[in-house]
Amino acid sequence: MTRQSTEIRQEQIKQAVLDIIYTDGLKNLSTRNLANRIGMSEGSIFRHFPTKQDIILSIIQDVQDEFIGSLRAIANSKLEPEKRLNDYLCETVKYLTDNKGITMLLFSEASHNNDEMLKMNLQQIFNNQKMLVSKIILDGIASGKWDESISVESVAMLYMGIPVSLNIDLVLHNGEFYADNYCTKMMQLILKMLKK
Numbered sequence: 483m484t485r486q487s488t489e490i491r492q493e494q495i496k497q498a499v500l501d502i503i504y505t506d507g508l509k510n511l512s513t514r515n516l517a518n519r520i521g522m523s524e525g526s527i528f529r530h531f532p533t534k535q536d537i538i539l540s541i542i543q544d545v546q547d548e549f550i551g552s553l554r555a556i557a558n559s560k561l562e563p564e565k566r567l568n569d570y571l572c573e574t575v576k577y578l579t580d581n582k583g584i585t586m587l588l589f590s591e592a593s594h595n596n597d598e599m600l601k602m603n604l605q606q607i608f609n610n611q612k613m614l615v616s617k618i619i620l621d622g623i624a625s626g627k628w629d630e631s632i633s634v635e636s637v638a639m640l641y642m643g644i645p646v647s648l649n650i651d652l653v654l655h656n657g658e659f660y661a662d663n664y665c666t667k668m669m670q671l672i673l674k675m676l677k678k
Contacts, residue, residue, distance in 0.1 A: 504583030
């Protein structure tokens with residue numbers, strides 16, 4: 483049997499954490515269940531991550547690097563604002579459906595353990611998303627395509643409710659989700675608010 487690299491094992495551990503949370507709930511996230519899920523010993527898990535919090539912080543760093551990084555690239559691209567907003571929305575939907583459990587993990591851990599570092603990281607992720615979607619909206623207003631009297635802050639805050647409703651839908655439908663349709667519906671609603 484070939485020995486896996488540390489990076490591969492760390493990714494397997496993080497994915498297993500998300501899978502357990504999504505399928506079995508946060509209460510069933512134990513090192514025993516985690517070890518069983520990926521076929522390694524509990525001790526091996528701690529060789530890759532010294533603590534459970536280190537696993538969660540690594541997942542948060544992935545969110546910052548991968549998710550927020552891709553949203554930033556979309557928001558700062560030279561595409562038309564409507565195309566950027568659509569891409570931004572669909573990237574959010576895709577990321578959250580590909581990484582089921584991420585939102586539940588982050589919010590549950592931060593609130594359940596009252597962990598200030600996790601809360602600070604969550605606040606940064608939230609603020610980054612809000613700031614980037616606001617940039618797209620402001621660019622659309624500046625181009626004359628969207629209503630300048632609209633409250634950008636209000637639209638950005640309303641936008642932030644989309645990932646929450648998406649996660650509720652995922653949970654209620656056992657992970658069955660039609661992302662393209664959802665993305666289209668949400669985009670149509672947002673455009674109705676923004677258009678002159």
